[in-house]
Amino acid sequence: MLAGLKHRLLATAAAAALLGALLAFATPAPAPAAVPATIPLKITNNSGRGEPVYVYNLGTLLATGQQGWSDANGTFHPWPAGGNPPTPAPDASIPGPAAGQSKTIRIPKFSGRVYFSYGQKLVFRLTTGGLVQPAVQNPSDPNRTIFFNWSEYTLNDSGLWLNSTQVDMFSAPYAVGVQRSDGSVSSTGHLKPGGYNGFFNALRGQPGGWANLIQTRSDGTVLRALSPGYGLETGALPASVMDDYVNRVWQKYTTTTLTVTPFADQPGTKYYGRVSGGVMNFTNSAGAVVTSFQKPDADSIFGCHKRLDAPNDAVRGPISRTLCAGFNRSTLLVNPNQPDTTTANFYRDAVTNHYARKIHAQMADGKAYAFAFDDVGHQESLVHDGSPRQAYLTLDPLN
Template identity: 80%
Template sequence: MRTRTVPAARRALPVGLAAALAVAAGLTAGIPAPAAAAVPTTIPLTFTNSSGRSEPVYIYNLGTLLSTGQQGWADAGGVFHPWPAGANPPAPAPDVAIAGPANGQSKTIQMPKFSGRLYFSYGQKLVFKLATGGLVQPAVQNPTDPNHNILFNWSEYTLNDAGIWLNSTQVDMFSAPYGVGVKSSNGTVKSTGHLKSGGYQGFYNALRAQPGGWGNLIQTRSDGTVLRALAPGHGIESGALPATAMADYVNRVWSKYTTSTLTVTPFTDQPGTKYFGRVSGNVMNFTNSAGAVVTSFQKPDSDSIFGCYKLLDAPNDLVRGPISRTLCAGYNRTTLLTNPNQPDAGGANFYQDAVTNQFARNVHAQMADGMAYAFAFDDVGHHESLVNDGSPQQAYVTLDPFN
């Protein structure tokens, strides 16, 4: 089993950081970069515990300073502290837990300017260790991970001079429910990530009823507590889901585009930039409008699709990365057979094939606003559970009910 150290994630950059850097580079349409003075050094972050649970809550604010690349943690006052040196084998990290609010209460801490994760756990503190390469994050697809039997979840964020990007994420697992929000300088509050009424149990019930081993993604503690459902890529890694889960769909895609063309228009603000995919043997080649091959993809396996990596690697460039992001979204949402022009941004045709990412389908189906980060590039077409603001005054994380 793999362990993970920051910033080893399957997507090339954390979601918020990728968005922030895109703004800085002028690559993201419609999100202007405001003056640095619009964003204070820290902003308040209010955790509200509406979970209905009696266990104590612990909060962790862990991340990386974008200016230096230094990894560390922030205390309740928003002061950044670098991690001490790691070891091999990994050594215990300092206890940096912040006592969270009891059920029915709120607690406000300060959020500094860095890119990181806001972990929260119920009943027990999380176990973090430091390797020579950095912080080892929980990897609960590994049954020997010390956090395997702890109920926890996390949000990702970037706060910098251009604003805040704060999301709820299910890229690695679906677990303790929560939503995120941000208040702008004009007083308006944007929020996302909240489940429908009954959505928490509804998700697990739907996954259990899904044939093909999808219910095996659910992990339950010995006392009967449902802890989480692994994302399907981790399910393949742990043996909970067949490695061939998407094989039939991939075979049909491969057959279709042997004799027809898949057109990818990866930038909404550049409709003239198009790439054309055709299959030849075990390779899908993409050409530009001049007919030159710009990149090629081998026939992907299920793990590459669910993780948007390996055979669907997406470097932070302007050609292969954007094409790969689009392909990854099309495979997970199973729109490649029904629409030869990608991305399919509408949503109505997502997850309609009998062979699809059932985890992502059910996550989106249970969200109050339909938005989620159920796989790494769920932001293609803007279906992600993300709040962004160029002049944030306050951020929010709400721990939602489990019923």
């Protein structure tokens, strides 16, 4: 699972290729190539910016469960004990490539993040519970005025999952990629030409407080846009921002059944939702109530948590994921069969997750992780391969 997100990424074993009949009689078929202890990550700086770049590879070493950081050679270093108040973490920075250049580091079998920052090193601290990640929704966070971003990845014995994420914020643009065992390359996360400025201009033009998500330096330099969940936390968005849509959904399903088919590969597994007494109850095909949801507020919707909590189970979690996607994309009123994967229906209501809407509109392939369960219906910006040769992180221009 990718650190910091509520994604549930399932590894699938690669099928072994069949040999020709004569060769198959002569020798046994080769086993799938094992994923090595580290793989190369090629970082290319196409940003056009002149400042130095600093790279960090932080996460959990899957073999031991230890938290720590990896140097450029892929060597793991556990974090020392922290304190209360938090103590400075060791300098885990790796000098990144200059503008127009590339640099290759090695990444170990982690579940973690690759951070990159422009011009300044990030500030990391350690508590008795582990690493303190940057939290730029807090005005006093020491990283608040630094221009940075991160990608999340899991590398394990089943392969690589690497994403471009905007779940927490939209900031320094980048794309991710993987070279497969056959030499082909898959990538995602690139913006359309003009997409960076296009996103911020669109957010500024959206009434209702959405422009307040944008954070700038004192000189007016744009640093990022916070996700709407953090917008609620900071007061940038009103707590009532999704109420009208939620009320209409709750009204509709007092007299209509919401059918959820949470697993694309299990079309016979369905759950049926109806609102009664202000609660949406879901029943299985036998009519037994399997889980219930209180009417969610905007925080529950944007964070896919609290009243839309999604445990990693076989029933409530998959239903909640589906509801979360339906609320964020505002598809629950136009289609009583969910998940709705018809992208033409996404974000059509006036009350919707406009942050997610505007991000997807600016992506070259339409894919993004604009909220935690944006992978419902495969709308996420993620690359995966079971036998990766190399990973890629490309720092893109701000235009």
